[in-house]
Amino acid sequence: MHTGAVGETAAELVVAAAAVVERGRLLVVSKHAAPDLFYLPGGKPEPGESLRAALERELREELGVAPSSATPLTEVRATAALEGVPMRLVVFRADLVGRPVPAAEIAALRWTGAAVSPELNLAPAVRNHVLPLVL
Numbered sequence: 001m002h003t004g005a006v007g008e009t010a011a012e013l014v015v016a017a018a019a020v021v022e023r024g025r026l027l028v029v030s031k032h033a034a035p036d037l038f039y040l041p042g043g044k045p046e047p048g049e050s051l052r053a054a055l056e057r058e059l060r061e062e063l064g065v066a067p068s069s070a071t072p073l074t075e076v077r078a079t080a081a082l083e084g085v086p087m088r089l090v091v092f093r094a095d096l097v098g099r100p101v102p103a104a105e106i107a108a109l110r111w112t113g114a115a116v117s118p119e120l121n122l123a124p125a126v127r128n129h130v131l132p133l134v135l
């Protein structure tokens with residue numbers, strides 16, 4: 001049996017992501033790989049990396065910020081929006097030090113309220129599971 005550092009089963013993608021809420025709005029980003037699809041900042045842990053360390057690295061690489069706090073919020077099992085394989089999305093509620101600025105593979109950054117704008121294409125895991133929890 002395959003047992004990875006972060007407890008994934010074979011073929012399940014594990015992704016660490018941040019739910020950042022400021023002034024009643026949730027931070028979402030899109031990546032150059034799919035610039036019209038928005039989801040939580042974050043990404044896959046590298047081999048041996050903890051989920052929290054992966055979260056901090058991705059926030060630094062993608063947005064140039066560090067979390068001032070990050071506490072486990074929820075886990076969502078869904079289909080990964082880009083790879084189309086089973087995914088375990090591990091979501092931390094996070095506050096940030098400083099203003100996030102898109103960098104590296106990030107194409108765009110948006111803040112969404114609970115009433116999602118009709119033209120905002122939000123990944124289903126975020127729209128159906130994370131947004132209702134935090135807003």
Ligand SMILES: Nc1nc2c([nH]c(=O)n2[C@H]2C[C@H](O)[C@@H](COP(=O)(O)OP(=O)(O)OP(=O)(O)O)O2)c(=O)[nH]1
Nearest residue numbers: 015017039040041042043044079080081082083123
């Ligand atoms: N970060 C993030 N990924 C999500 C969310 N919802 C969702 O389906 N995904 C999917 C999109 C991708 O298929 C996968 C994350 O891959 P990624 O390409 O963003 O991660 P990464 O930065 O580690 O990627 P890589 O370039 O190192 O391969 O999870 C979400 O809310 N946040």
